Amino acid sequence: MSSNKFWRSLIYITLLVFAAFYLLPIYVMLTTSFKSVDEIRTGHILSWPNVFTTDAWGKAWFDACIGISCEGINKYFWNSVKMVIPAVLLSTLPGAFNGYVLTKWRFPGHNIVFGLLLFSCFIPFQIVLIPTATVLGKLGIADSTLGLILVHMAYGLGFTTLFFRNFYQAFPDELVRAARIDGAGFFTIFWRIMLPSSGPIIAISVIWQFTNIWNDFLFGASFTSGANSPITVALNNLANSSTGAKEYNVDMAAAIYAALPTLVAYVFAGKYFIKGLLAGSVKG
Amino acid sequence: MAYLELSNIVKKFGSTLVLDDINLEIQKGEFLVLVGPSGCGKSTLLNVIAGLETLSAGKIKMNGTLVNDYEPKDRDIAMIFQSYALYPNLTVRENISFGLQNRKLPKSDIENRVNNVSKQLQIYHLLDRKPAQLSGGQRQRVAMGRAISRNPKLYLFDEPLSNLDAKLRIEMRMEIKLLHQRVKNTVVYVTHDQTEAMTLADKIALLNNGKLEQIDTPMNIYKKPANIFVAGFIGSPSMNLIPIKLAQDQREIYFTLENEKGTEFKIYVPESKRKEAINHLDKELILGIRPEHITQPKKDAANLKTLQAIRLMAEPTGSDLFYSFNINGTTTIGRYQPDFVSKKNELIAVQINIDNILFFEPNTSNLLF
Numbered sequence: 266m267s268s269n270k271f272w273r274s275l276i277y278i279t280l281l282v283f284a285a286f287y288l289l290p291i292y293v294m295l296t297t298s299f300k301s302v303d304e305i306r307t308g309h310i311l312s313w314p315n316v317f318t319t320d321a322w323g324k325a326w327f328d329a330c331i332g333i334s335c336e337g338i339n340k341y342f343w344n345s346v347k348m349v350i351p352a353v354l355l356s357t358l359p360g361a362f363n364g365y366v367l368t369k370w371r372f373p374g375h376n377i378v379f380g381l382l383l384f385s386c387f388i389p390f391q392i393v394l395i396p397t398a399t400v401l402g403k404l405g406i407a408d409s410t411l412g413l414i415l416v417h418m419a420y421g422l423g424f425t426t427l428f429f430r431n432f433y434q435a436f437p438d439e440l441v442r443a444a445r446i447d448g449a450g451f452f453t454i455f456w457r458i459m460l461p462s463s464g465p466i467i468a469i470s471v472i473w474q475f476t477n478i479w480n481d482f483l484f485g486a487s488f489t490s491g492a493n494s495p496i497t498v499a500l501n502n503l504a505n506s507s508t509g510a511k512e513y514n515v516d517m518a519a520a521i522y523a524a525l526p527t528l529v530a531y532v533f534a535g536k537y538f539i540k541g542l543l544a545g546s547v548k549g
Numbered sequence: 550m551a552y553l554e555l556s557n558i559v560k561k562f563g564s565t566l567v568l569d570d571i572n573l574e575i576q577k578g579e580f581l582v583l584v585g586p587s588g589c590g591k592s593t594l595l596n597v598i599a600g601l602e603t604l605s606a607g608k609i610k611m612n613g614t615l616v617n618d619y620e621p622k623d624r625d626i627a628m629i630f631q632s633y634a635l636y637p638n639l640t641v642r643e644n645i646s647f648g649l650q651n652r653k654l655p656k657s658d659i660e661n662r663v664n665n666v667s668k669q670l671q672i673y674h675l676l677d678r679k680p681a682q683l684s685g686g687q688r689q690r691v692a693m694g695r696a697i698s699r700n701p702k703l704y705l706f707d708e709p710l711s712n713l714d715a716k717l718r719i720e721m722r723m724e725i726k727l728l729h730q731r732v733k734n735t736v737v738y739v740t741h742d743q744t745e746a747m748t749l750a751d752k753i754a755l756l757n758n759g760k761l762e763q764i765d766t767p768m769n770i771y772k773k774p775a776n777i778f779v780a781g782f783i784g785s786p787s788m789n790l791i792p793i794k795l796a797q798d799q800r801e802i803y804f805t806l807e808n809e810k811g812t813e814f815k816i817y818v819p820e821s822k823r824k825e826a827i828n829h830l831d832k833e834l835i836l837g838i839r840p841e842h843i844t845q846p847k848k849d850a851a852n853l854k855t856l857q858a859i860r861l862m863a864e865p866t867g868s869d870l871f872y873s874f875n876i877n878g879t880t881t882i883g884r885y886q887p888d889f890v891s892k893k894n895e896l897i898a899v900q901i902n903i904d905n906i907l908f909f910e911p912n913t914s915n916l917l918f
Contacts, residue, residue: 442601443634447648447695448622457647461638 298322298517305513321514325522329515331502332491338519340492341499345479348410348495349526352417353474359418360425360470361463365455367426368433369441379430385423390483401488408489416488417478425470432466433459468537476527496523551610552577552735553598553703558607560593560759567593569759571607575752578733584746585756586782591739594756595705598737600624611702622651624703627696631708633688635680635695641667642676645695652699666698686717693728706738710745722748743783747771755779773907777914780837780907786871789843789881791836792911795829802826804836806856809875810896814856819903825918829908834917837907840871843883846900855900860891874899 293310298321300314308315327337366372367379397416398407406412436459444454460467485495494502500523504516551574560568567590575581583591596602598609600621609616616624627648635644642663649659667673670690680688689709696704709725710718726749729736740746746753747767754764755778763775774780780788793804795818802818818826846855858874858881865871870885883899891897908917 437632437634439630439632439634440636442596442599442621443628443630444636444647445601446599446621446626446628447699448651449647453651458636458638462636 294517294521298514298521300514302510302512302514321512321518324512325503325515325518329503329512329519330506331499332506334492338496338499338503338522341494341496342522344410344493344499345495345497346526348413348417349475349478352414352421352478353471355414355418356421356425356474357467357470360422361429361460361467362455363422363426364429364431364433365459367430368436369438369454369459370451379426382423382426385420386427390420394483394487397484398488408493410489410493410495412488413484413495416484417474417481420484421474421478424473428466428470428473429463432463436462465537468534472530472534475530479527551575552579552612553737554608554610555594555598556608556610558594558597558609559605560590560597560602561605567759568597571756571759571761573754573761573764575735575737577735580729580736580738580749580751582746582750582753583737583739583756584741584743584753584782585762587741589756590759591741591756592707595628595707595737595739598703599626599628599705625701626703626705627699627701628705628707629692629696629709631711633680633692633712635688635691637680640677640679641672641683641691641694644680644691645698648695648699662698662700666694669697670694685713686721689713689721693725697728697732702735704734704736706736706740708740709738710740711742725749743785747783753783755782757782772905773916774837775916777835777837777909780909780916784839786840786882788837788839788907789879790909791838791877791879791881792833793836793877794831794833795826797830802830804834806876806901807878808856808858808896810859812857814854816854816856816901816903819852819906821904822906822908822918826908829917833911835909835911835914837909837916838901839905840882840884842902842905843881844900844902845885845889846898852902852904853900854903855898857896858899860893860895860897863891863893872897 296312296314297305297310299317299319300308301316301318301320304315325337326339328335329337331338331341363382367375401407401412401415404412404415406415440458441454444458449457480497481495482497482501485498486501489495489498500519503519553575555571555573558568558571559566571594573581583594585591593602597604600616600619600623604617611624635641636647639647645663645666646659649662654662663676664673667676670693672687672690672694675683675687675691680691683691692709706725710721713721722745728734729749738745738749750767752764753767753770755762755770757778763770763779765773770779770783774783774788777790780790791806793806795802795804797803798815800817802823803815804818805813805815807813847853858876860872860874861880862873863870864873865887868887870887870889872883872885872891874881874883909915910917
């Protein structure tokens with residue numbers, strides 16, 4: 266065997282070992298969710314389920330107790346869906362609009378405005394908890410999905426503006442000038458020319474916002490409670506409910522339910538995500 | 550009355566003066582080429598005419614109406630860009646009809662115009678393609694189609710051929726010229742390529758550092774450049790500019806040309822220029838002479854003066870052979886027949902056509918006579 270082949274094999278073996286190591290938690294989650302409570306208690310954590318059962322999946326969705334209500338996590342899952350869809354749309358679209366104005370209709374002080382928006386990306390969440398709670402209270406939308414939508418929209422705007430601004434920076438000015446001469450107005454140019462050419466960056470912005478908002482725990486835990494909680498908070502409450510024996514299989518199934526949308530989003534749109542990340546760097 | 554009238558146009562970006570008191574007029578149906586080195590302000594001037602840039606001072610009149618405060622869309626112009634500026638998400642058909650839709654033309658009218666224009670420019674079979682699926686020349690045609698379909702009062706071209714390869718550029722240049730001759734549209738065309746300017750223009754406006762150096766017909770600019778800058782910019786290879794001094798002997802006014810060996814040749818100023826020359830005796834001047842008037846000896850005539858010079862570099866272009874000499878300490882280019890044979894550093898005969906010499910003032914750089 267030539268030394269070249271030897272090293273190549275070594276590299277692949279190392280990579281495979283690391284890949285397996287990183288995949289271990291999801292393996293444990295999946296196998297555990299299909300085991301019965303008894304089998305979990307007696308068997309090894311890494312062992313393959315002796316008897317496959319989907320009881321835990323049903324229980325997690327329909328009957329698991331979160332706090333005192335035992336209706337499963339489905340209600341909270343839909344809470345999150347109702348929060349994430351408007352919040353993603355309402356932060357991506359204005360972000361695109363900001364990017365458009367900040368690059369193609371520059372006004373005096375546009376850099377300051379952009380700087381301030383960018384600054385909002387770097388403010389730690391903890392600092393704004395109390396003022397945000399006060400504002401939500403005054404607006405009368407504390408402890409509601411609407412309140413969370415507003416918070417995520419405001420917090421997401423900095424990032425989405427940054428994405429779109431950098432994307433539109435490389436978008437040829439000549440196209441905007443051509444459209445102006447063609448009689449297109451401010452909004453027509455945005456809707457008919459800019460936005461339809463923004464596929465990759467829309468994908469990035471949507472995935473980024475979707476993942477962050479769906480996975481958010483802090484805002485959900487701070488500004489909602491009980492029946493209005495998003496799934497992340499409900500999952501925590503489920504795992505921390507201490508009635509009777511610990512049902513790891515139900516916890517795992519619930520955790521997979523909670524992680525599923527972001528996984529699906531990445532699997533389906535990941536291709537565009539990577540394309541979009543490269544789009545800014547390669548002229549074309 | 551001029552069709553497009555620019556008076557005292559000034560444009561500043563911050564404290565930088567980009568356009569400095571530009572005045573020009575274009576008649577209906579005229580093809581004006583704005584030419585100049587990069588950064589001279591020609592594209593800015595075009596954007597000012599289009600209304601894409603605001604003016605710092607001055608007036609723009611179209612057809613007698615002051616349009617300073619008109620939006621680009623209200624000026625009834627069409628612009629063709631260097632990058633073609635086709636909307637990437639729209640098909641060729643949509644690209645052409647976009648401006649017509651924005652102007653709320655009836656559907657059937659839009660369809661007619663798109664069909665007519667695309668047949669005229671041979672892009673009919675491409676109507677349902679996206680710009681990314683087209684070649685450079687096809688994109689350029691679509692951009693032209695977009696402009697023509699609008700039937701605007703004024704066409705603005707911003708270096709439209711710079712992105713094409715050499716062969717296609719010449720083809721498209723001819724097409725633009727043919728189109729102009731057929732449609733008789735009024736055009737302002739920006740380029741940095743002096744050949745494009747010479748071949749296309751009815752009138753050339755030469756800009757440098759935000760100032761208009763000269764505006765005239767191509768032949769007049771070529772034959773009587775207003776100053777040394779224009780003389781050097783128009784023509785390829787550019788005009789030879791040789792320092793000389795006018796003197797007078799018992800016969801006539803003359804200047805001397807000295808080759809590398811120190812041999813001096815007396816050249817008498819042609820009769821047509823004597824009246825002016827007498828006012829500049831004993832002054833340092835710049836002699837301007839184009840390479841095609843420095844040739845191998847052909848025949849004897851009163852206007853042809855022959856001297857000897859050491860041949861330095863040779864640049865064969867196929868149709869011509871350009872030799873360089875050192876005359877009065879300045880590199881001077883002459884145009885020889887391609888079959889002329891000589892060796893480097895050989896002393897060869899050089900014939901100058903003195904009917905075509907010009908004199909410039911070295912300080913102001915202006916043309917004297």
